Amino acid sequence: MTLSFDFPGGIYPPERKVRSSQASLQRAPLPERVSLPLRQHSGRPAVACVSPGDSVQVGSLIAKRNGLISAHVHASISGTVTHISGNDIQIESDRQDTWHTLAPLNWRDTDAGTLLARLDESGVVGLGGAGFPTPVKARVIARHAIDTLIVNAAECEPYITADDITLQRYPDDVLEGAQLIASLCGAEQIIIGIEDNKPEAIAALTQAVGRSQPVSVTLTVIPTRYPSGSEKLLIKTLLNRTVPSQGLPADVGALCHNPGTLLAALNAVRAGQPLVERIVTLTGDAIARPGNYWVRLGTSIETLLTHAGLDTDRLSSVIQGGPMMGETLDTLKRPVVKTTNCLIAATHAELPSGPQEAPCIRCGACESVCPVQLLPQQLHWYARAQEDDKLERYHLFDCIECGACSYVCPSHIPLVEDYREAKSRLRYQQIETAKAEHAKHRFEFRQARLAREEAEKQARRHARLAQTKPSISNNRADAAAHPAPSTMPSANPQADLRSLRIAQSAAKAAVRKAEKVLAREAQQAPHESHEDLETQLATARENLKVADLQLAQARENAQISTEDSP
């Protein structure tokens, strides 16, 4: 155990974890049908690649990643695709539960590229909350020096016990997953941060830590205090490093993953099993059999809660996620998705609706619990008054929306709601002002695509001609008749080749940069859309293709000319 450091503020809400953590982990029954949303992750929705009537097995790819920040979606039951809409794919079960898995890999003797591709193919995303694609996170850090992989097992929100149970049941597998990710990002140590209210998981980990190798694993038990599991605060607590505002953990050499994600990553590699199920905490006083369940993605929440003994008479609201940061569901017809960690079927008595909001009396209670040391009362004031410059001056965008301020506010002001509203208003304004810019980027993309298509055509024709009439004169005439940018063999083919090589590496660098910018932005604001950056990345990729083709062609030309004139 290592030292832990302090963060400011924080609150001690009731834990209410016992009901779900006492029951042992079970499997929810196989659903009759599933509805799999195309967007269960941050970034762009996946694109369906099956049609109604297709029969699928568990693990069949049914929707493909679209763009950099996106993830594959796989069938979670075997059966027939019945319906595809713009938002989801529905599958009717054949009750066979036949699986389609990928080849098992031993990560210790597989190269990083293959492993990353595997995580990508398996649709693995962060299971803790935002659903950020895991392979992208692993690659982002390739450009930063990462020394520490943090296993975020704090699970500080009330009610949720999914990580707790995961660690109790699969401590060795989670650590093996951590070793896998650590090897991918080059971390030299693994630290598990866990709140001291999970003695069983701590005991299981204490045993497992010694067995885990090659990277050394440290178990750090931290005091229970909300929101200790917030990424930046956990890094402060465990490493005493402060992630800069607008920064990423990678900026201070750290990377955080939650236990469920590590387990999913390991399963994808070791068992070749795509992400088709996850552990979900079902709890709340309105269900009779609370506990943690292995649930196939796409299972309807209603079916699931009914299985756990839902008492609809006592039910007042269903919350997805925790009571501090989760959302109240307006319908139970929604499916479980990759990011569903907890469902709370609450009675009125356990989560009463607040009294009417009273005016802010500037008592400062909110300020004293804010873990980021903001002034929530001032943010509230300026958010309501829509004084946008003041909001930025008071660092609205540093707010992690933890809800500690709302929890203590004696006037029962829904502060976080104010902040979310203000944030989306400000973001909308930014998007509006950037519209012209976006149009320009879309135009550039179109140009790049046309250039690429032209270059491809050129290459095909070139290949055809080279096959039939491999004579230099014809080749020249042809190239002259269809000029493509800088493909004309010049007087000095060697110099030409060199400049094309430079152009190609510049295009490569541009792609890398666009990827980096996009991945970074997407990680900072996982719930936002980053269309413009995806467009810019696509443009860079098209340009790279053009440069590749031109270079290849010029190389051939150079060869031909050297053969022709020895």
Added chain:
Amino acid sequence: MSMLHASHVNDAPSAGTTAPPTASLMRWVIVATLPGIIAMTYCFGLGVLSNIVLAAAFGVLLESGVLYLRKHPIVPALNDSSALLTGVLLGASLPPASPWWLIGVGMIAAVVIAKQLYGGLGHNPFNPAMVGYALLLVSFPTYMTLWAPPQPLISDTLWPQIMGALPIADIDTLSGATPLDAFKQKAQGLSAYQFWASGTLADGTLEAWRFISLAWLAGGVLLLFKRIISWHIPAALLGSLLIMATLFYMADADEFASPVFHLLTGATLFGAFFIATDPVSAATSRRGKLLYGVGIGVLIIVIRNLGGYPDAVAFAVLLMNLCVPLIDLYTVPRPVGHSKGTAGAPR
């Protein structure tokens, strides 16, 4: 969205350690004024209670009236008891058995002008009770500076006094001065020792004021204990007040009263715990609160020692209310993750 709230849970490890909801917050402050009010009544008679009851009644009536005119819902606003509290605080600041119309004028200034015209609870830049007090002090100095010496619970003139039927000359003969006032008015060249020996103040006056001050302190401790106020403002205020008073005292012990005298007479402790801590009109960040408290402490001594008014809590508080926007602007804490260069200070 946070669906849990501290006031709804009784199974939290922290249950009972967070501040109560706003409505009961104000009621707690009223409860905490009781020791002070009882002590004052004991020393200065029922005139103290009549002040408070009248002021509180005016507060509730005026607030309802304005809300009605502004077409705002009345019950929720009255439920927060803030008008009642303003009445209690202004009532406790006035000389005992003040005439009803004086109280009424003060409460109009406090509730109607200082609070509702600015938009109601949470929007008033100035402490309402102190606005009322300052207006009265400036407009009716005779009534405001006459403070009867300690007297039995019920005096003969109580009723006519309250009804405003007693001629001012009679009040004059009945009343003395507060110790602060008396010390201030002492003849030039009279040493402090000679002043105390001269018997200008009626017997027991000083003791009565000390007793009352300690009663306010007791109420203040209750507020701190219930987490209704934070320690920042009272500590900064009293600390700076003592330091300033000591400096003056060291400079000229005959001209300026001792730090202990400043601490235990007049409205120092009442002001430190009940007036300066009004969250709405105080600075809001913790650092801001410290600055705000220091400012009030310093101003109290400067005005008392150098200015024209015997007690200075009201003016000091109002002056610092005026500085709050500035203080708030320059005490934005530096959020976690911001480097020293990009401090919270405005750009």
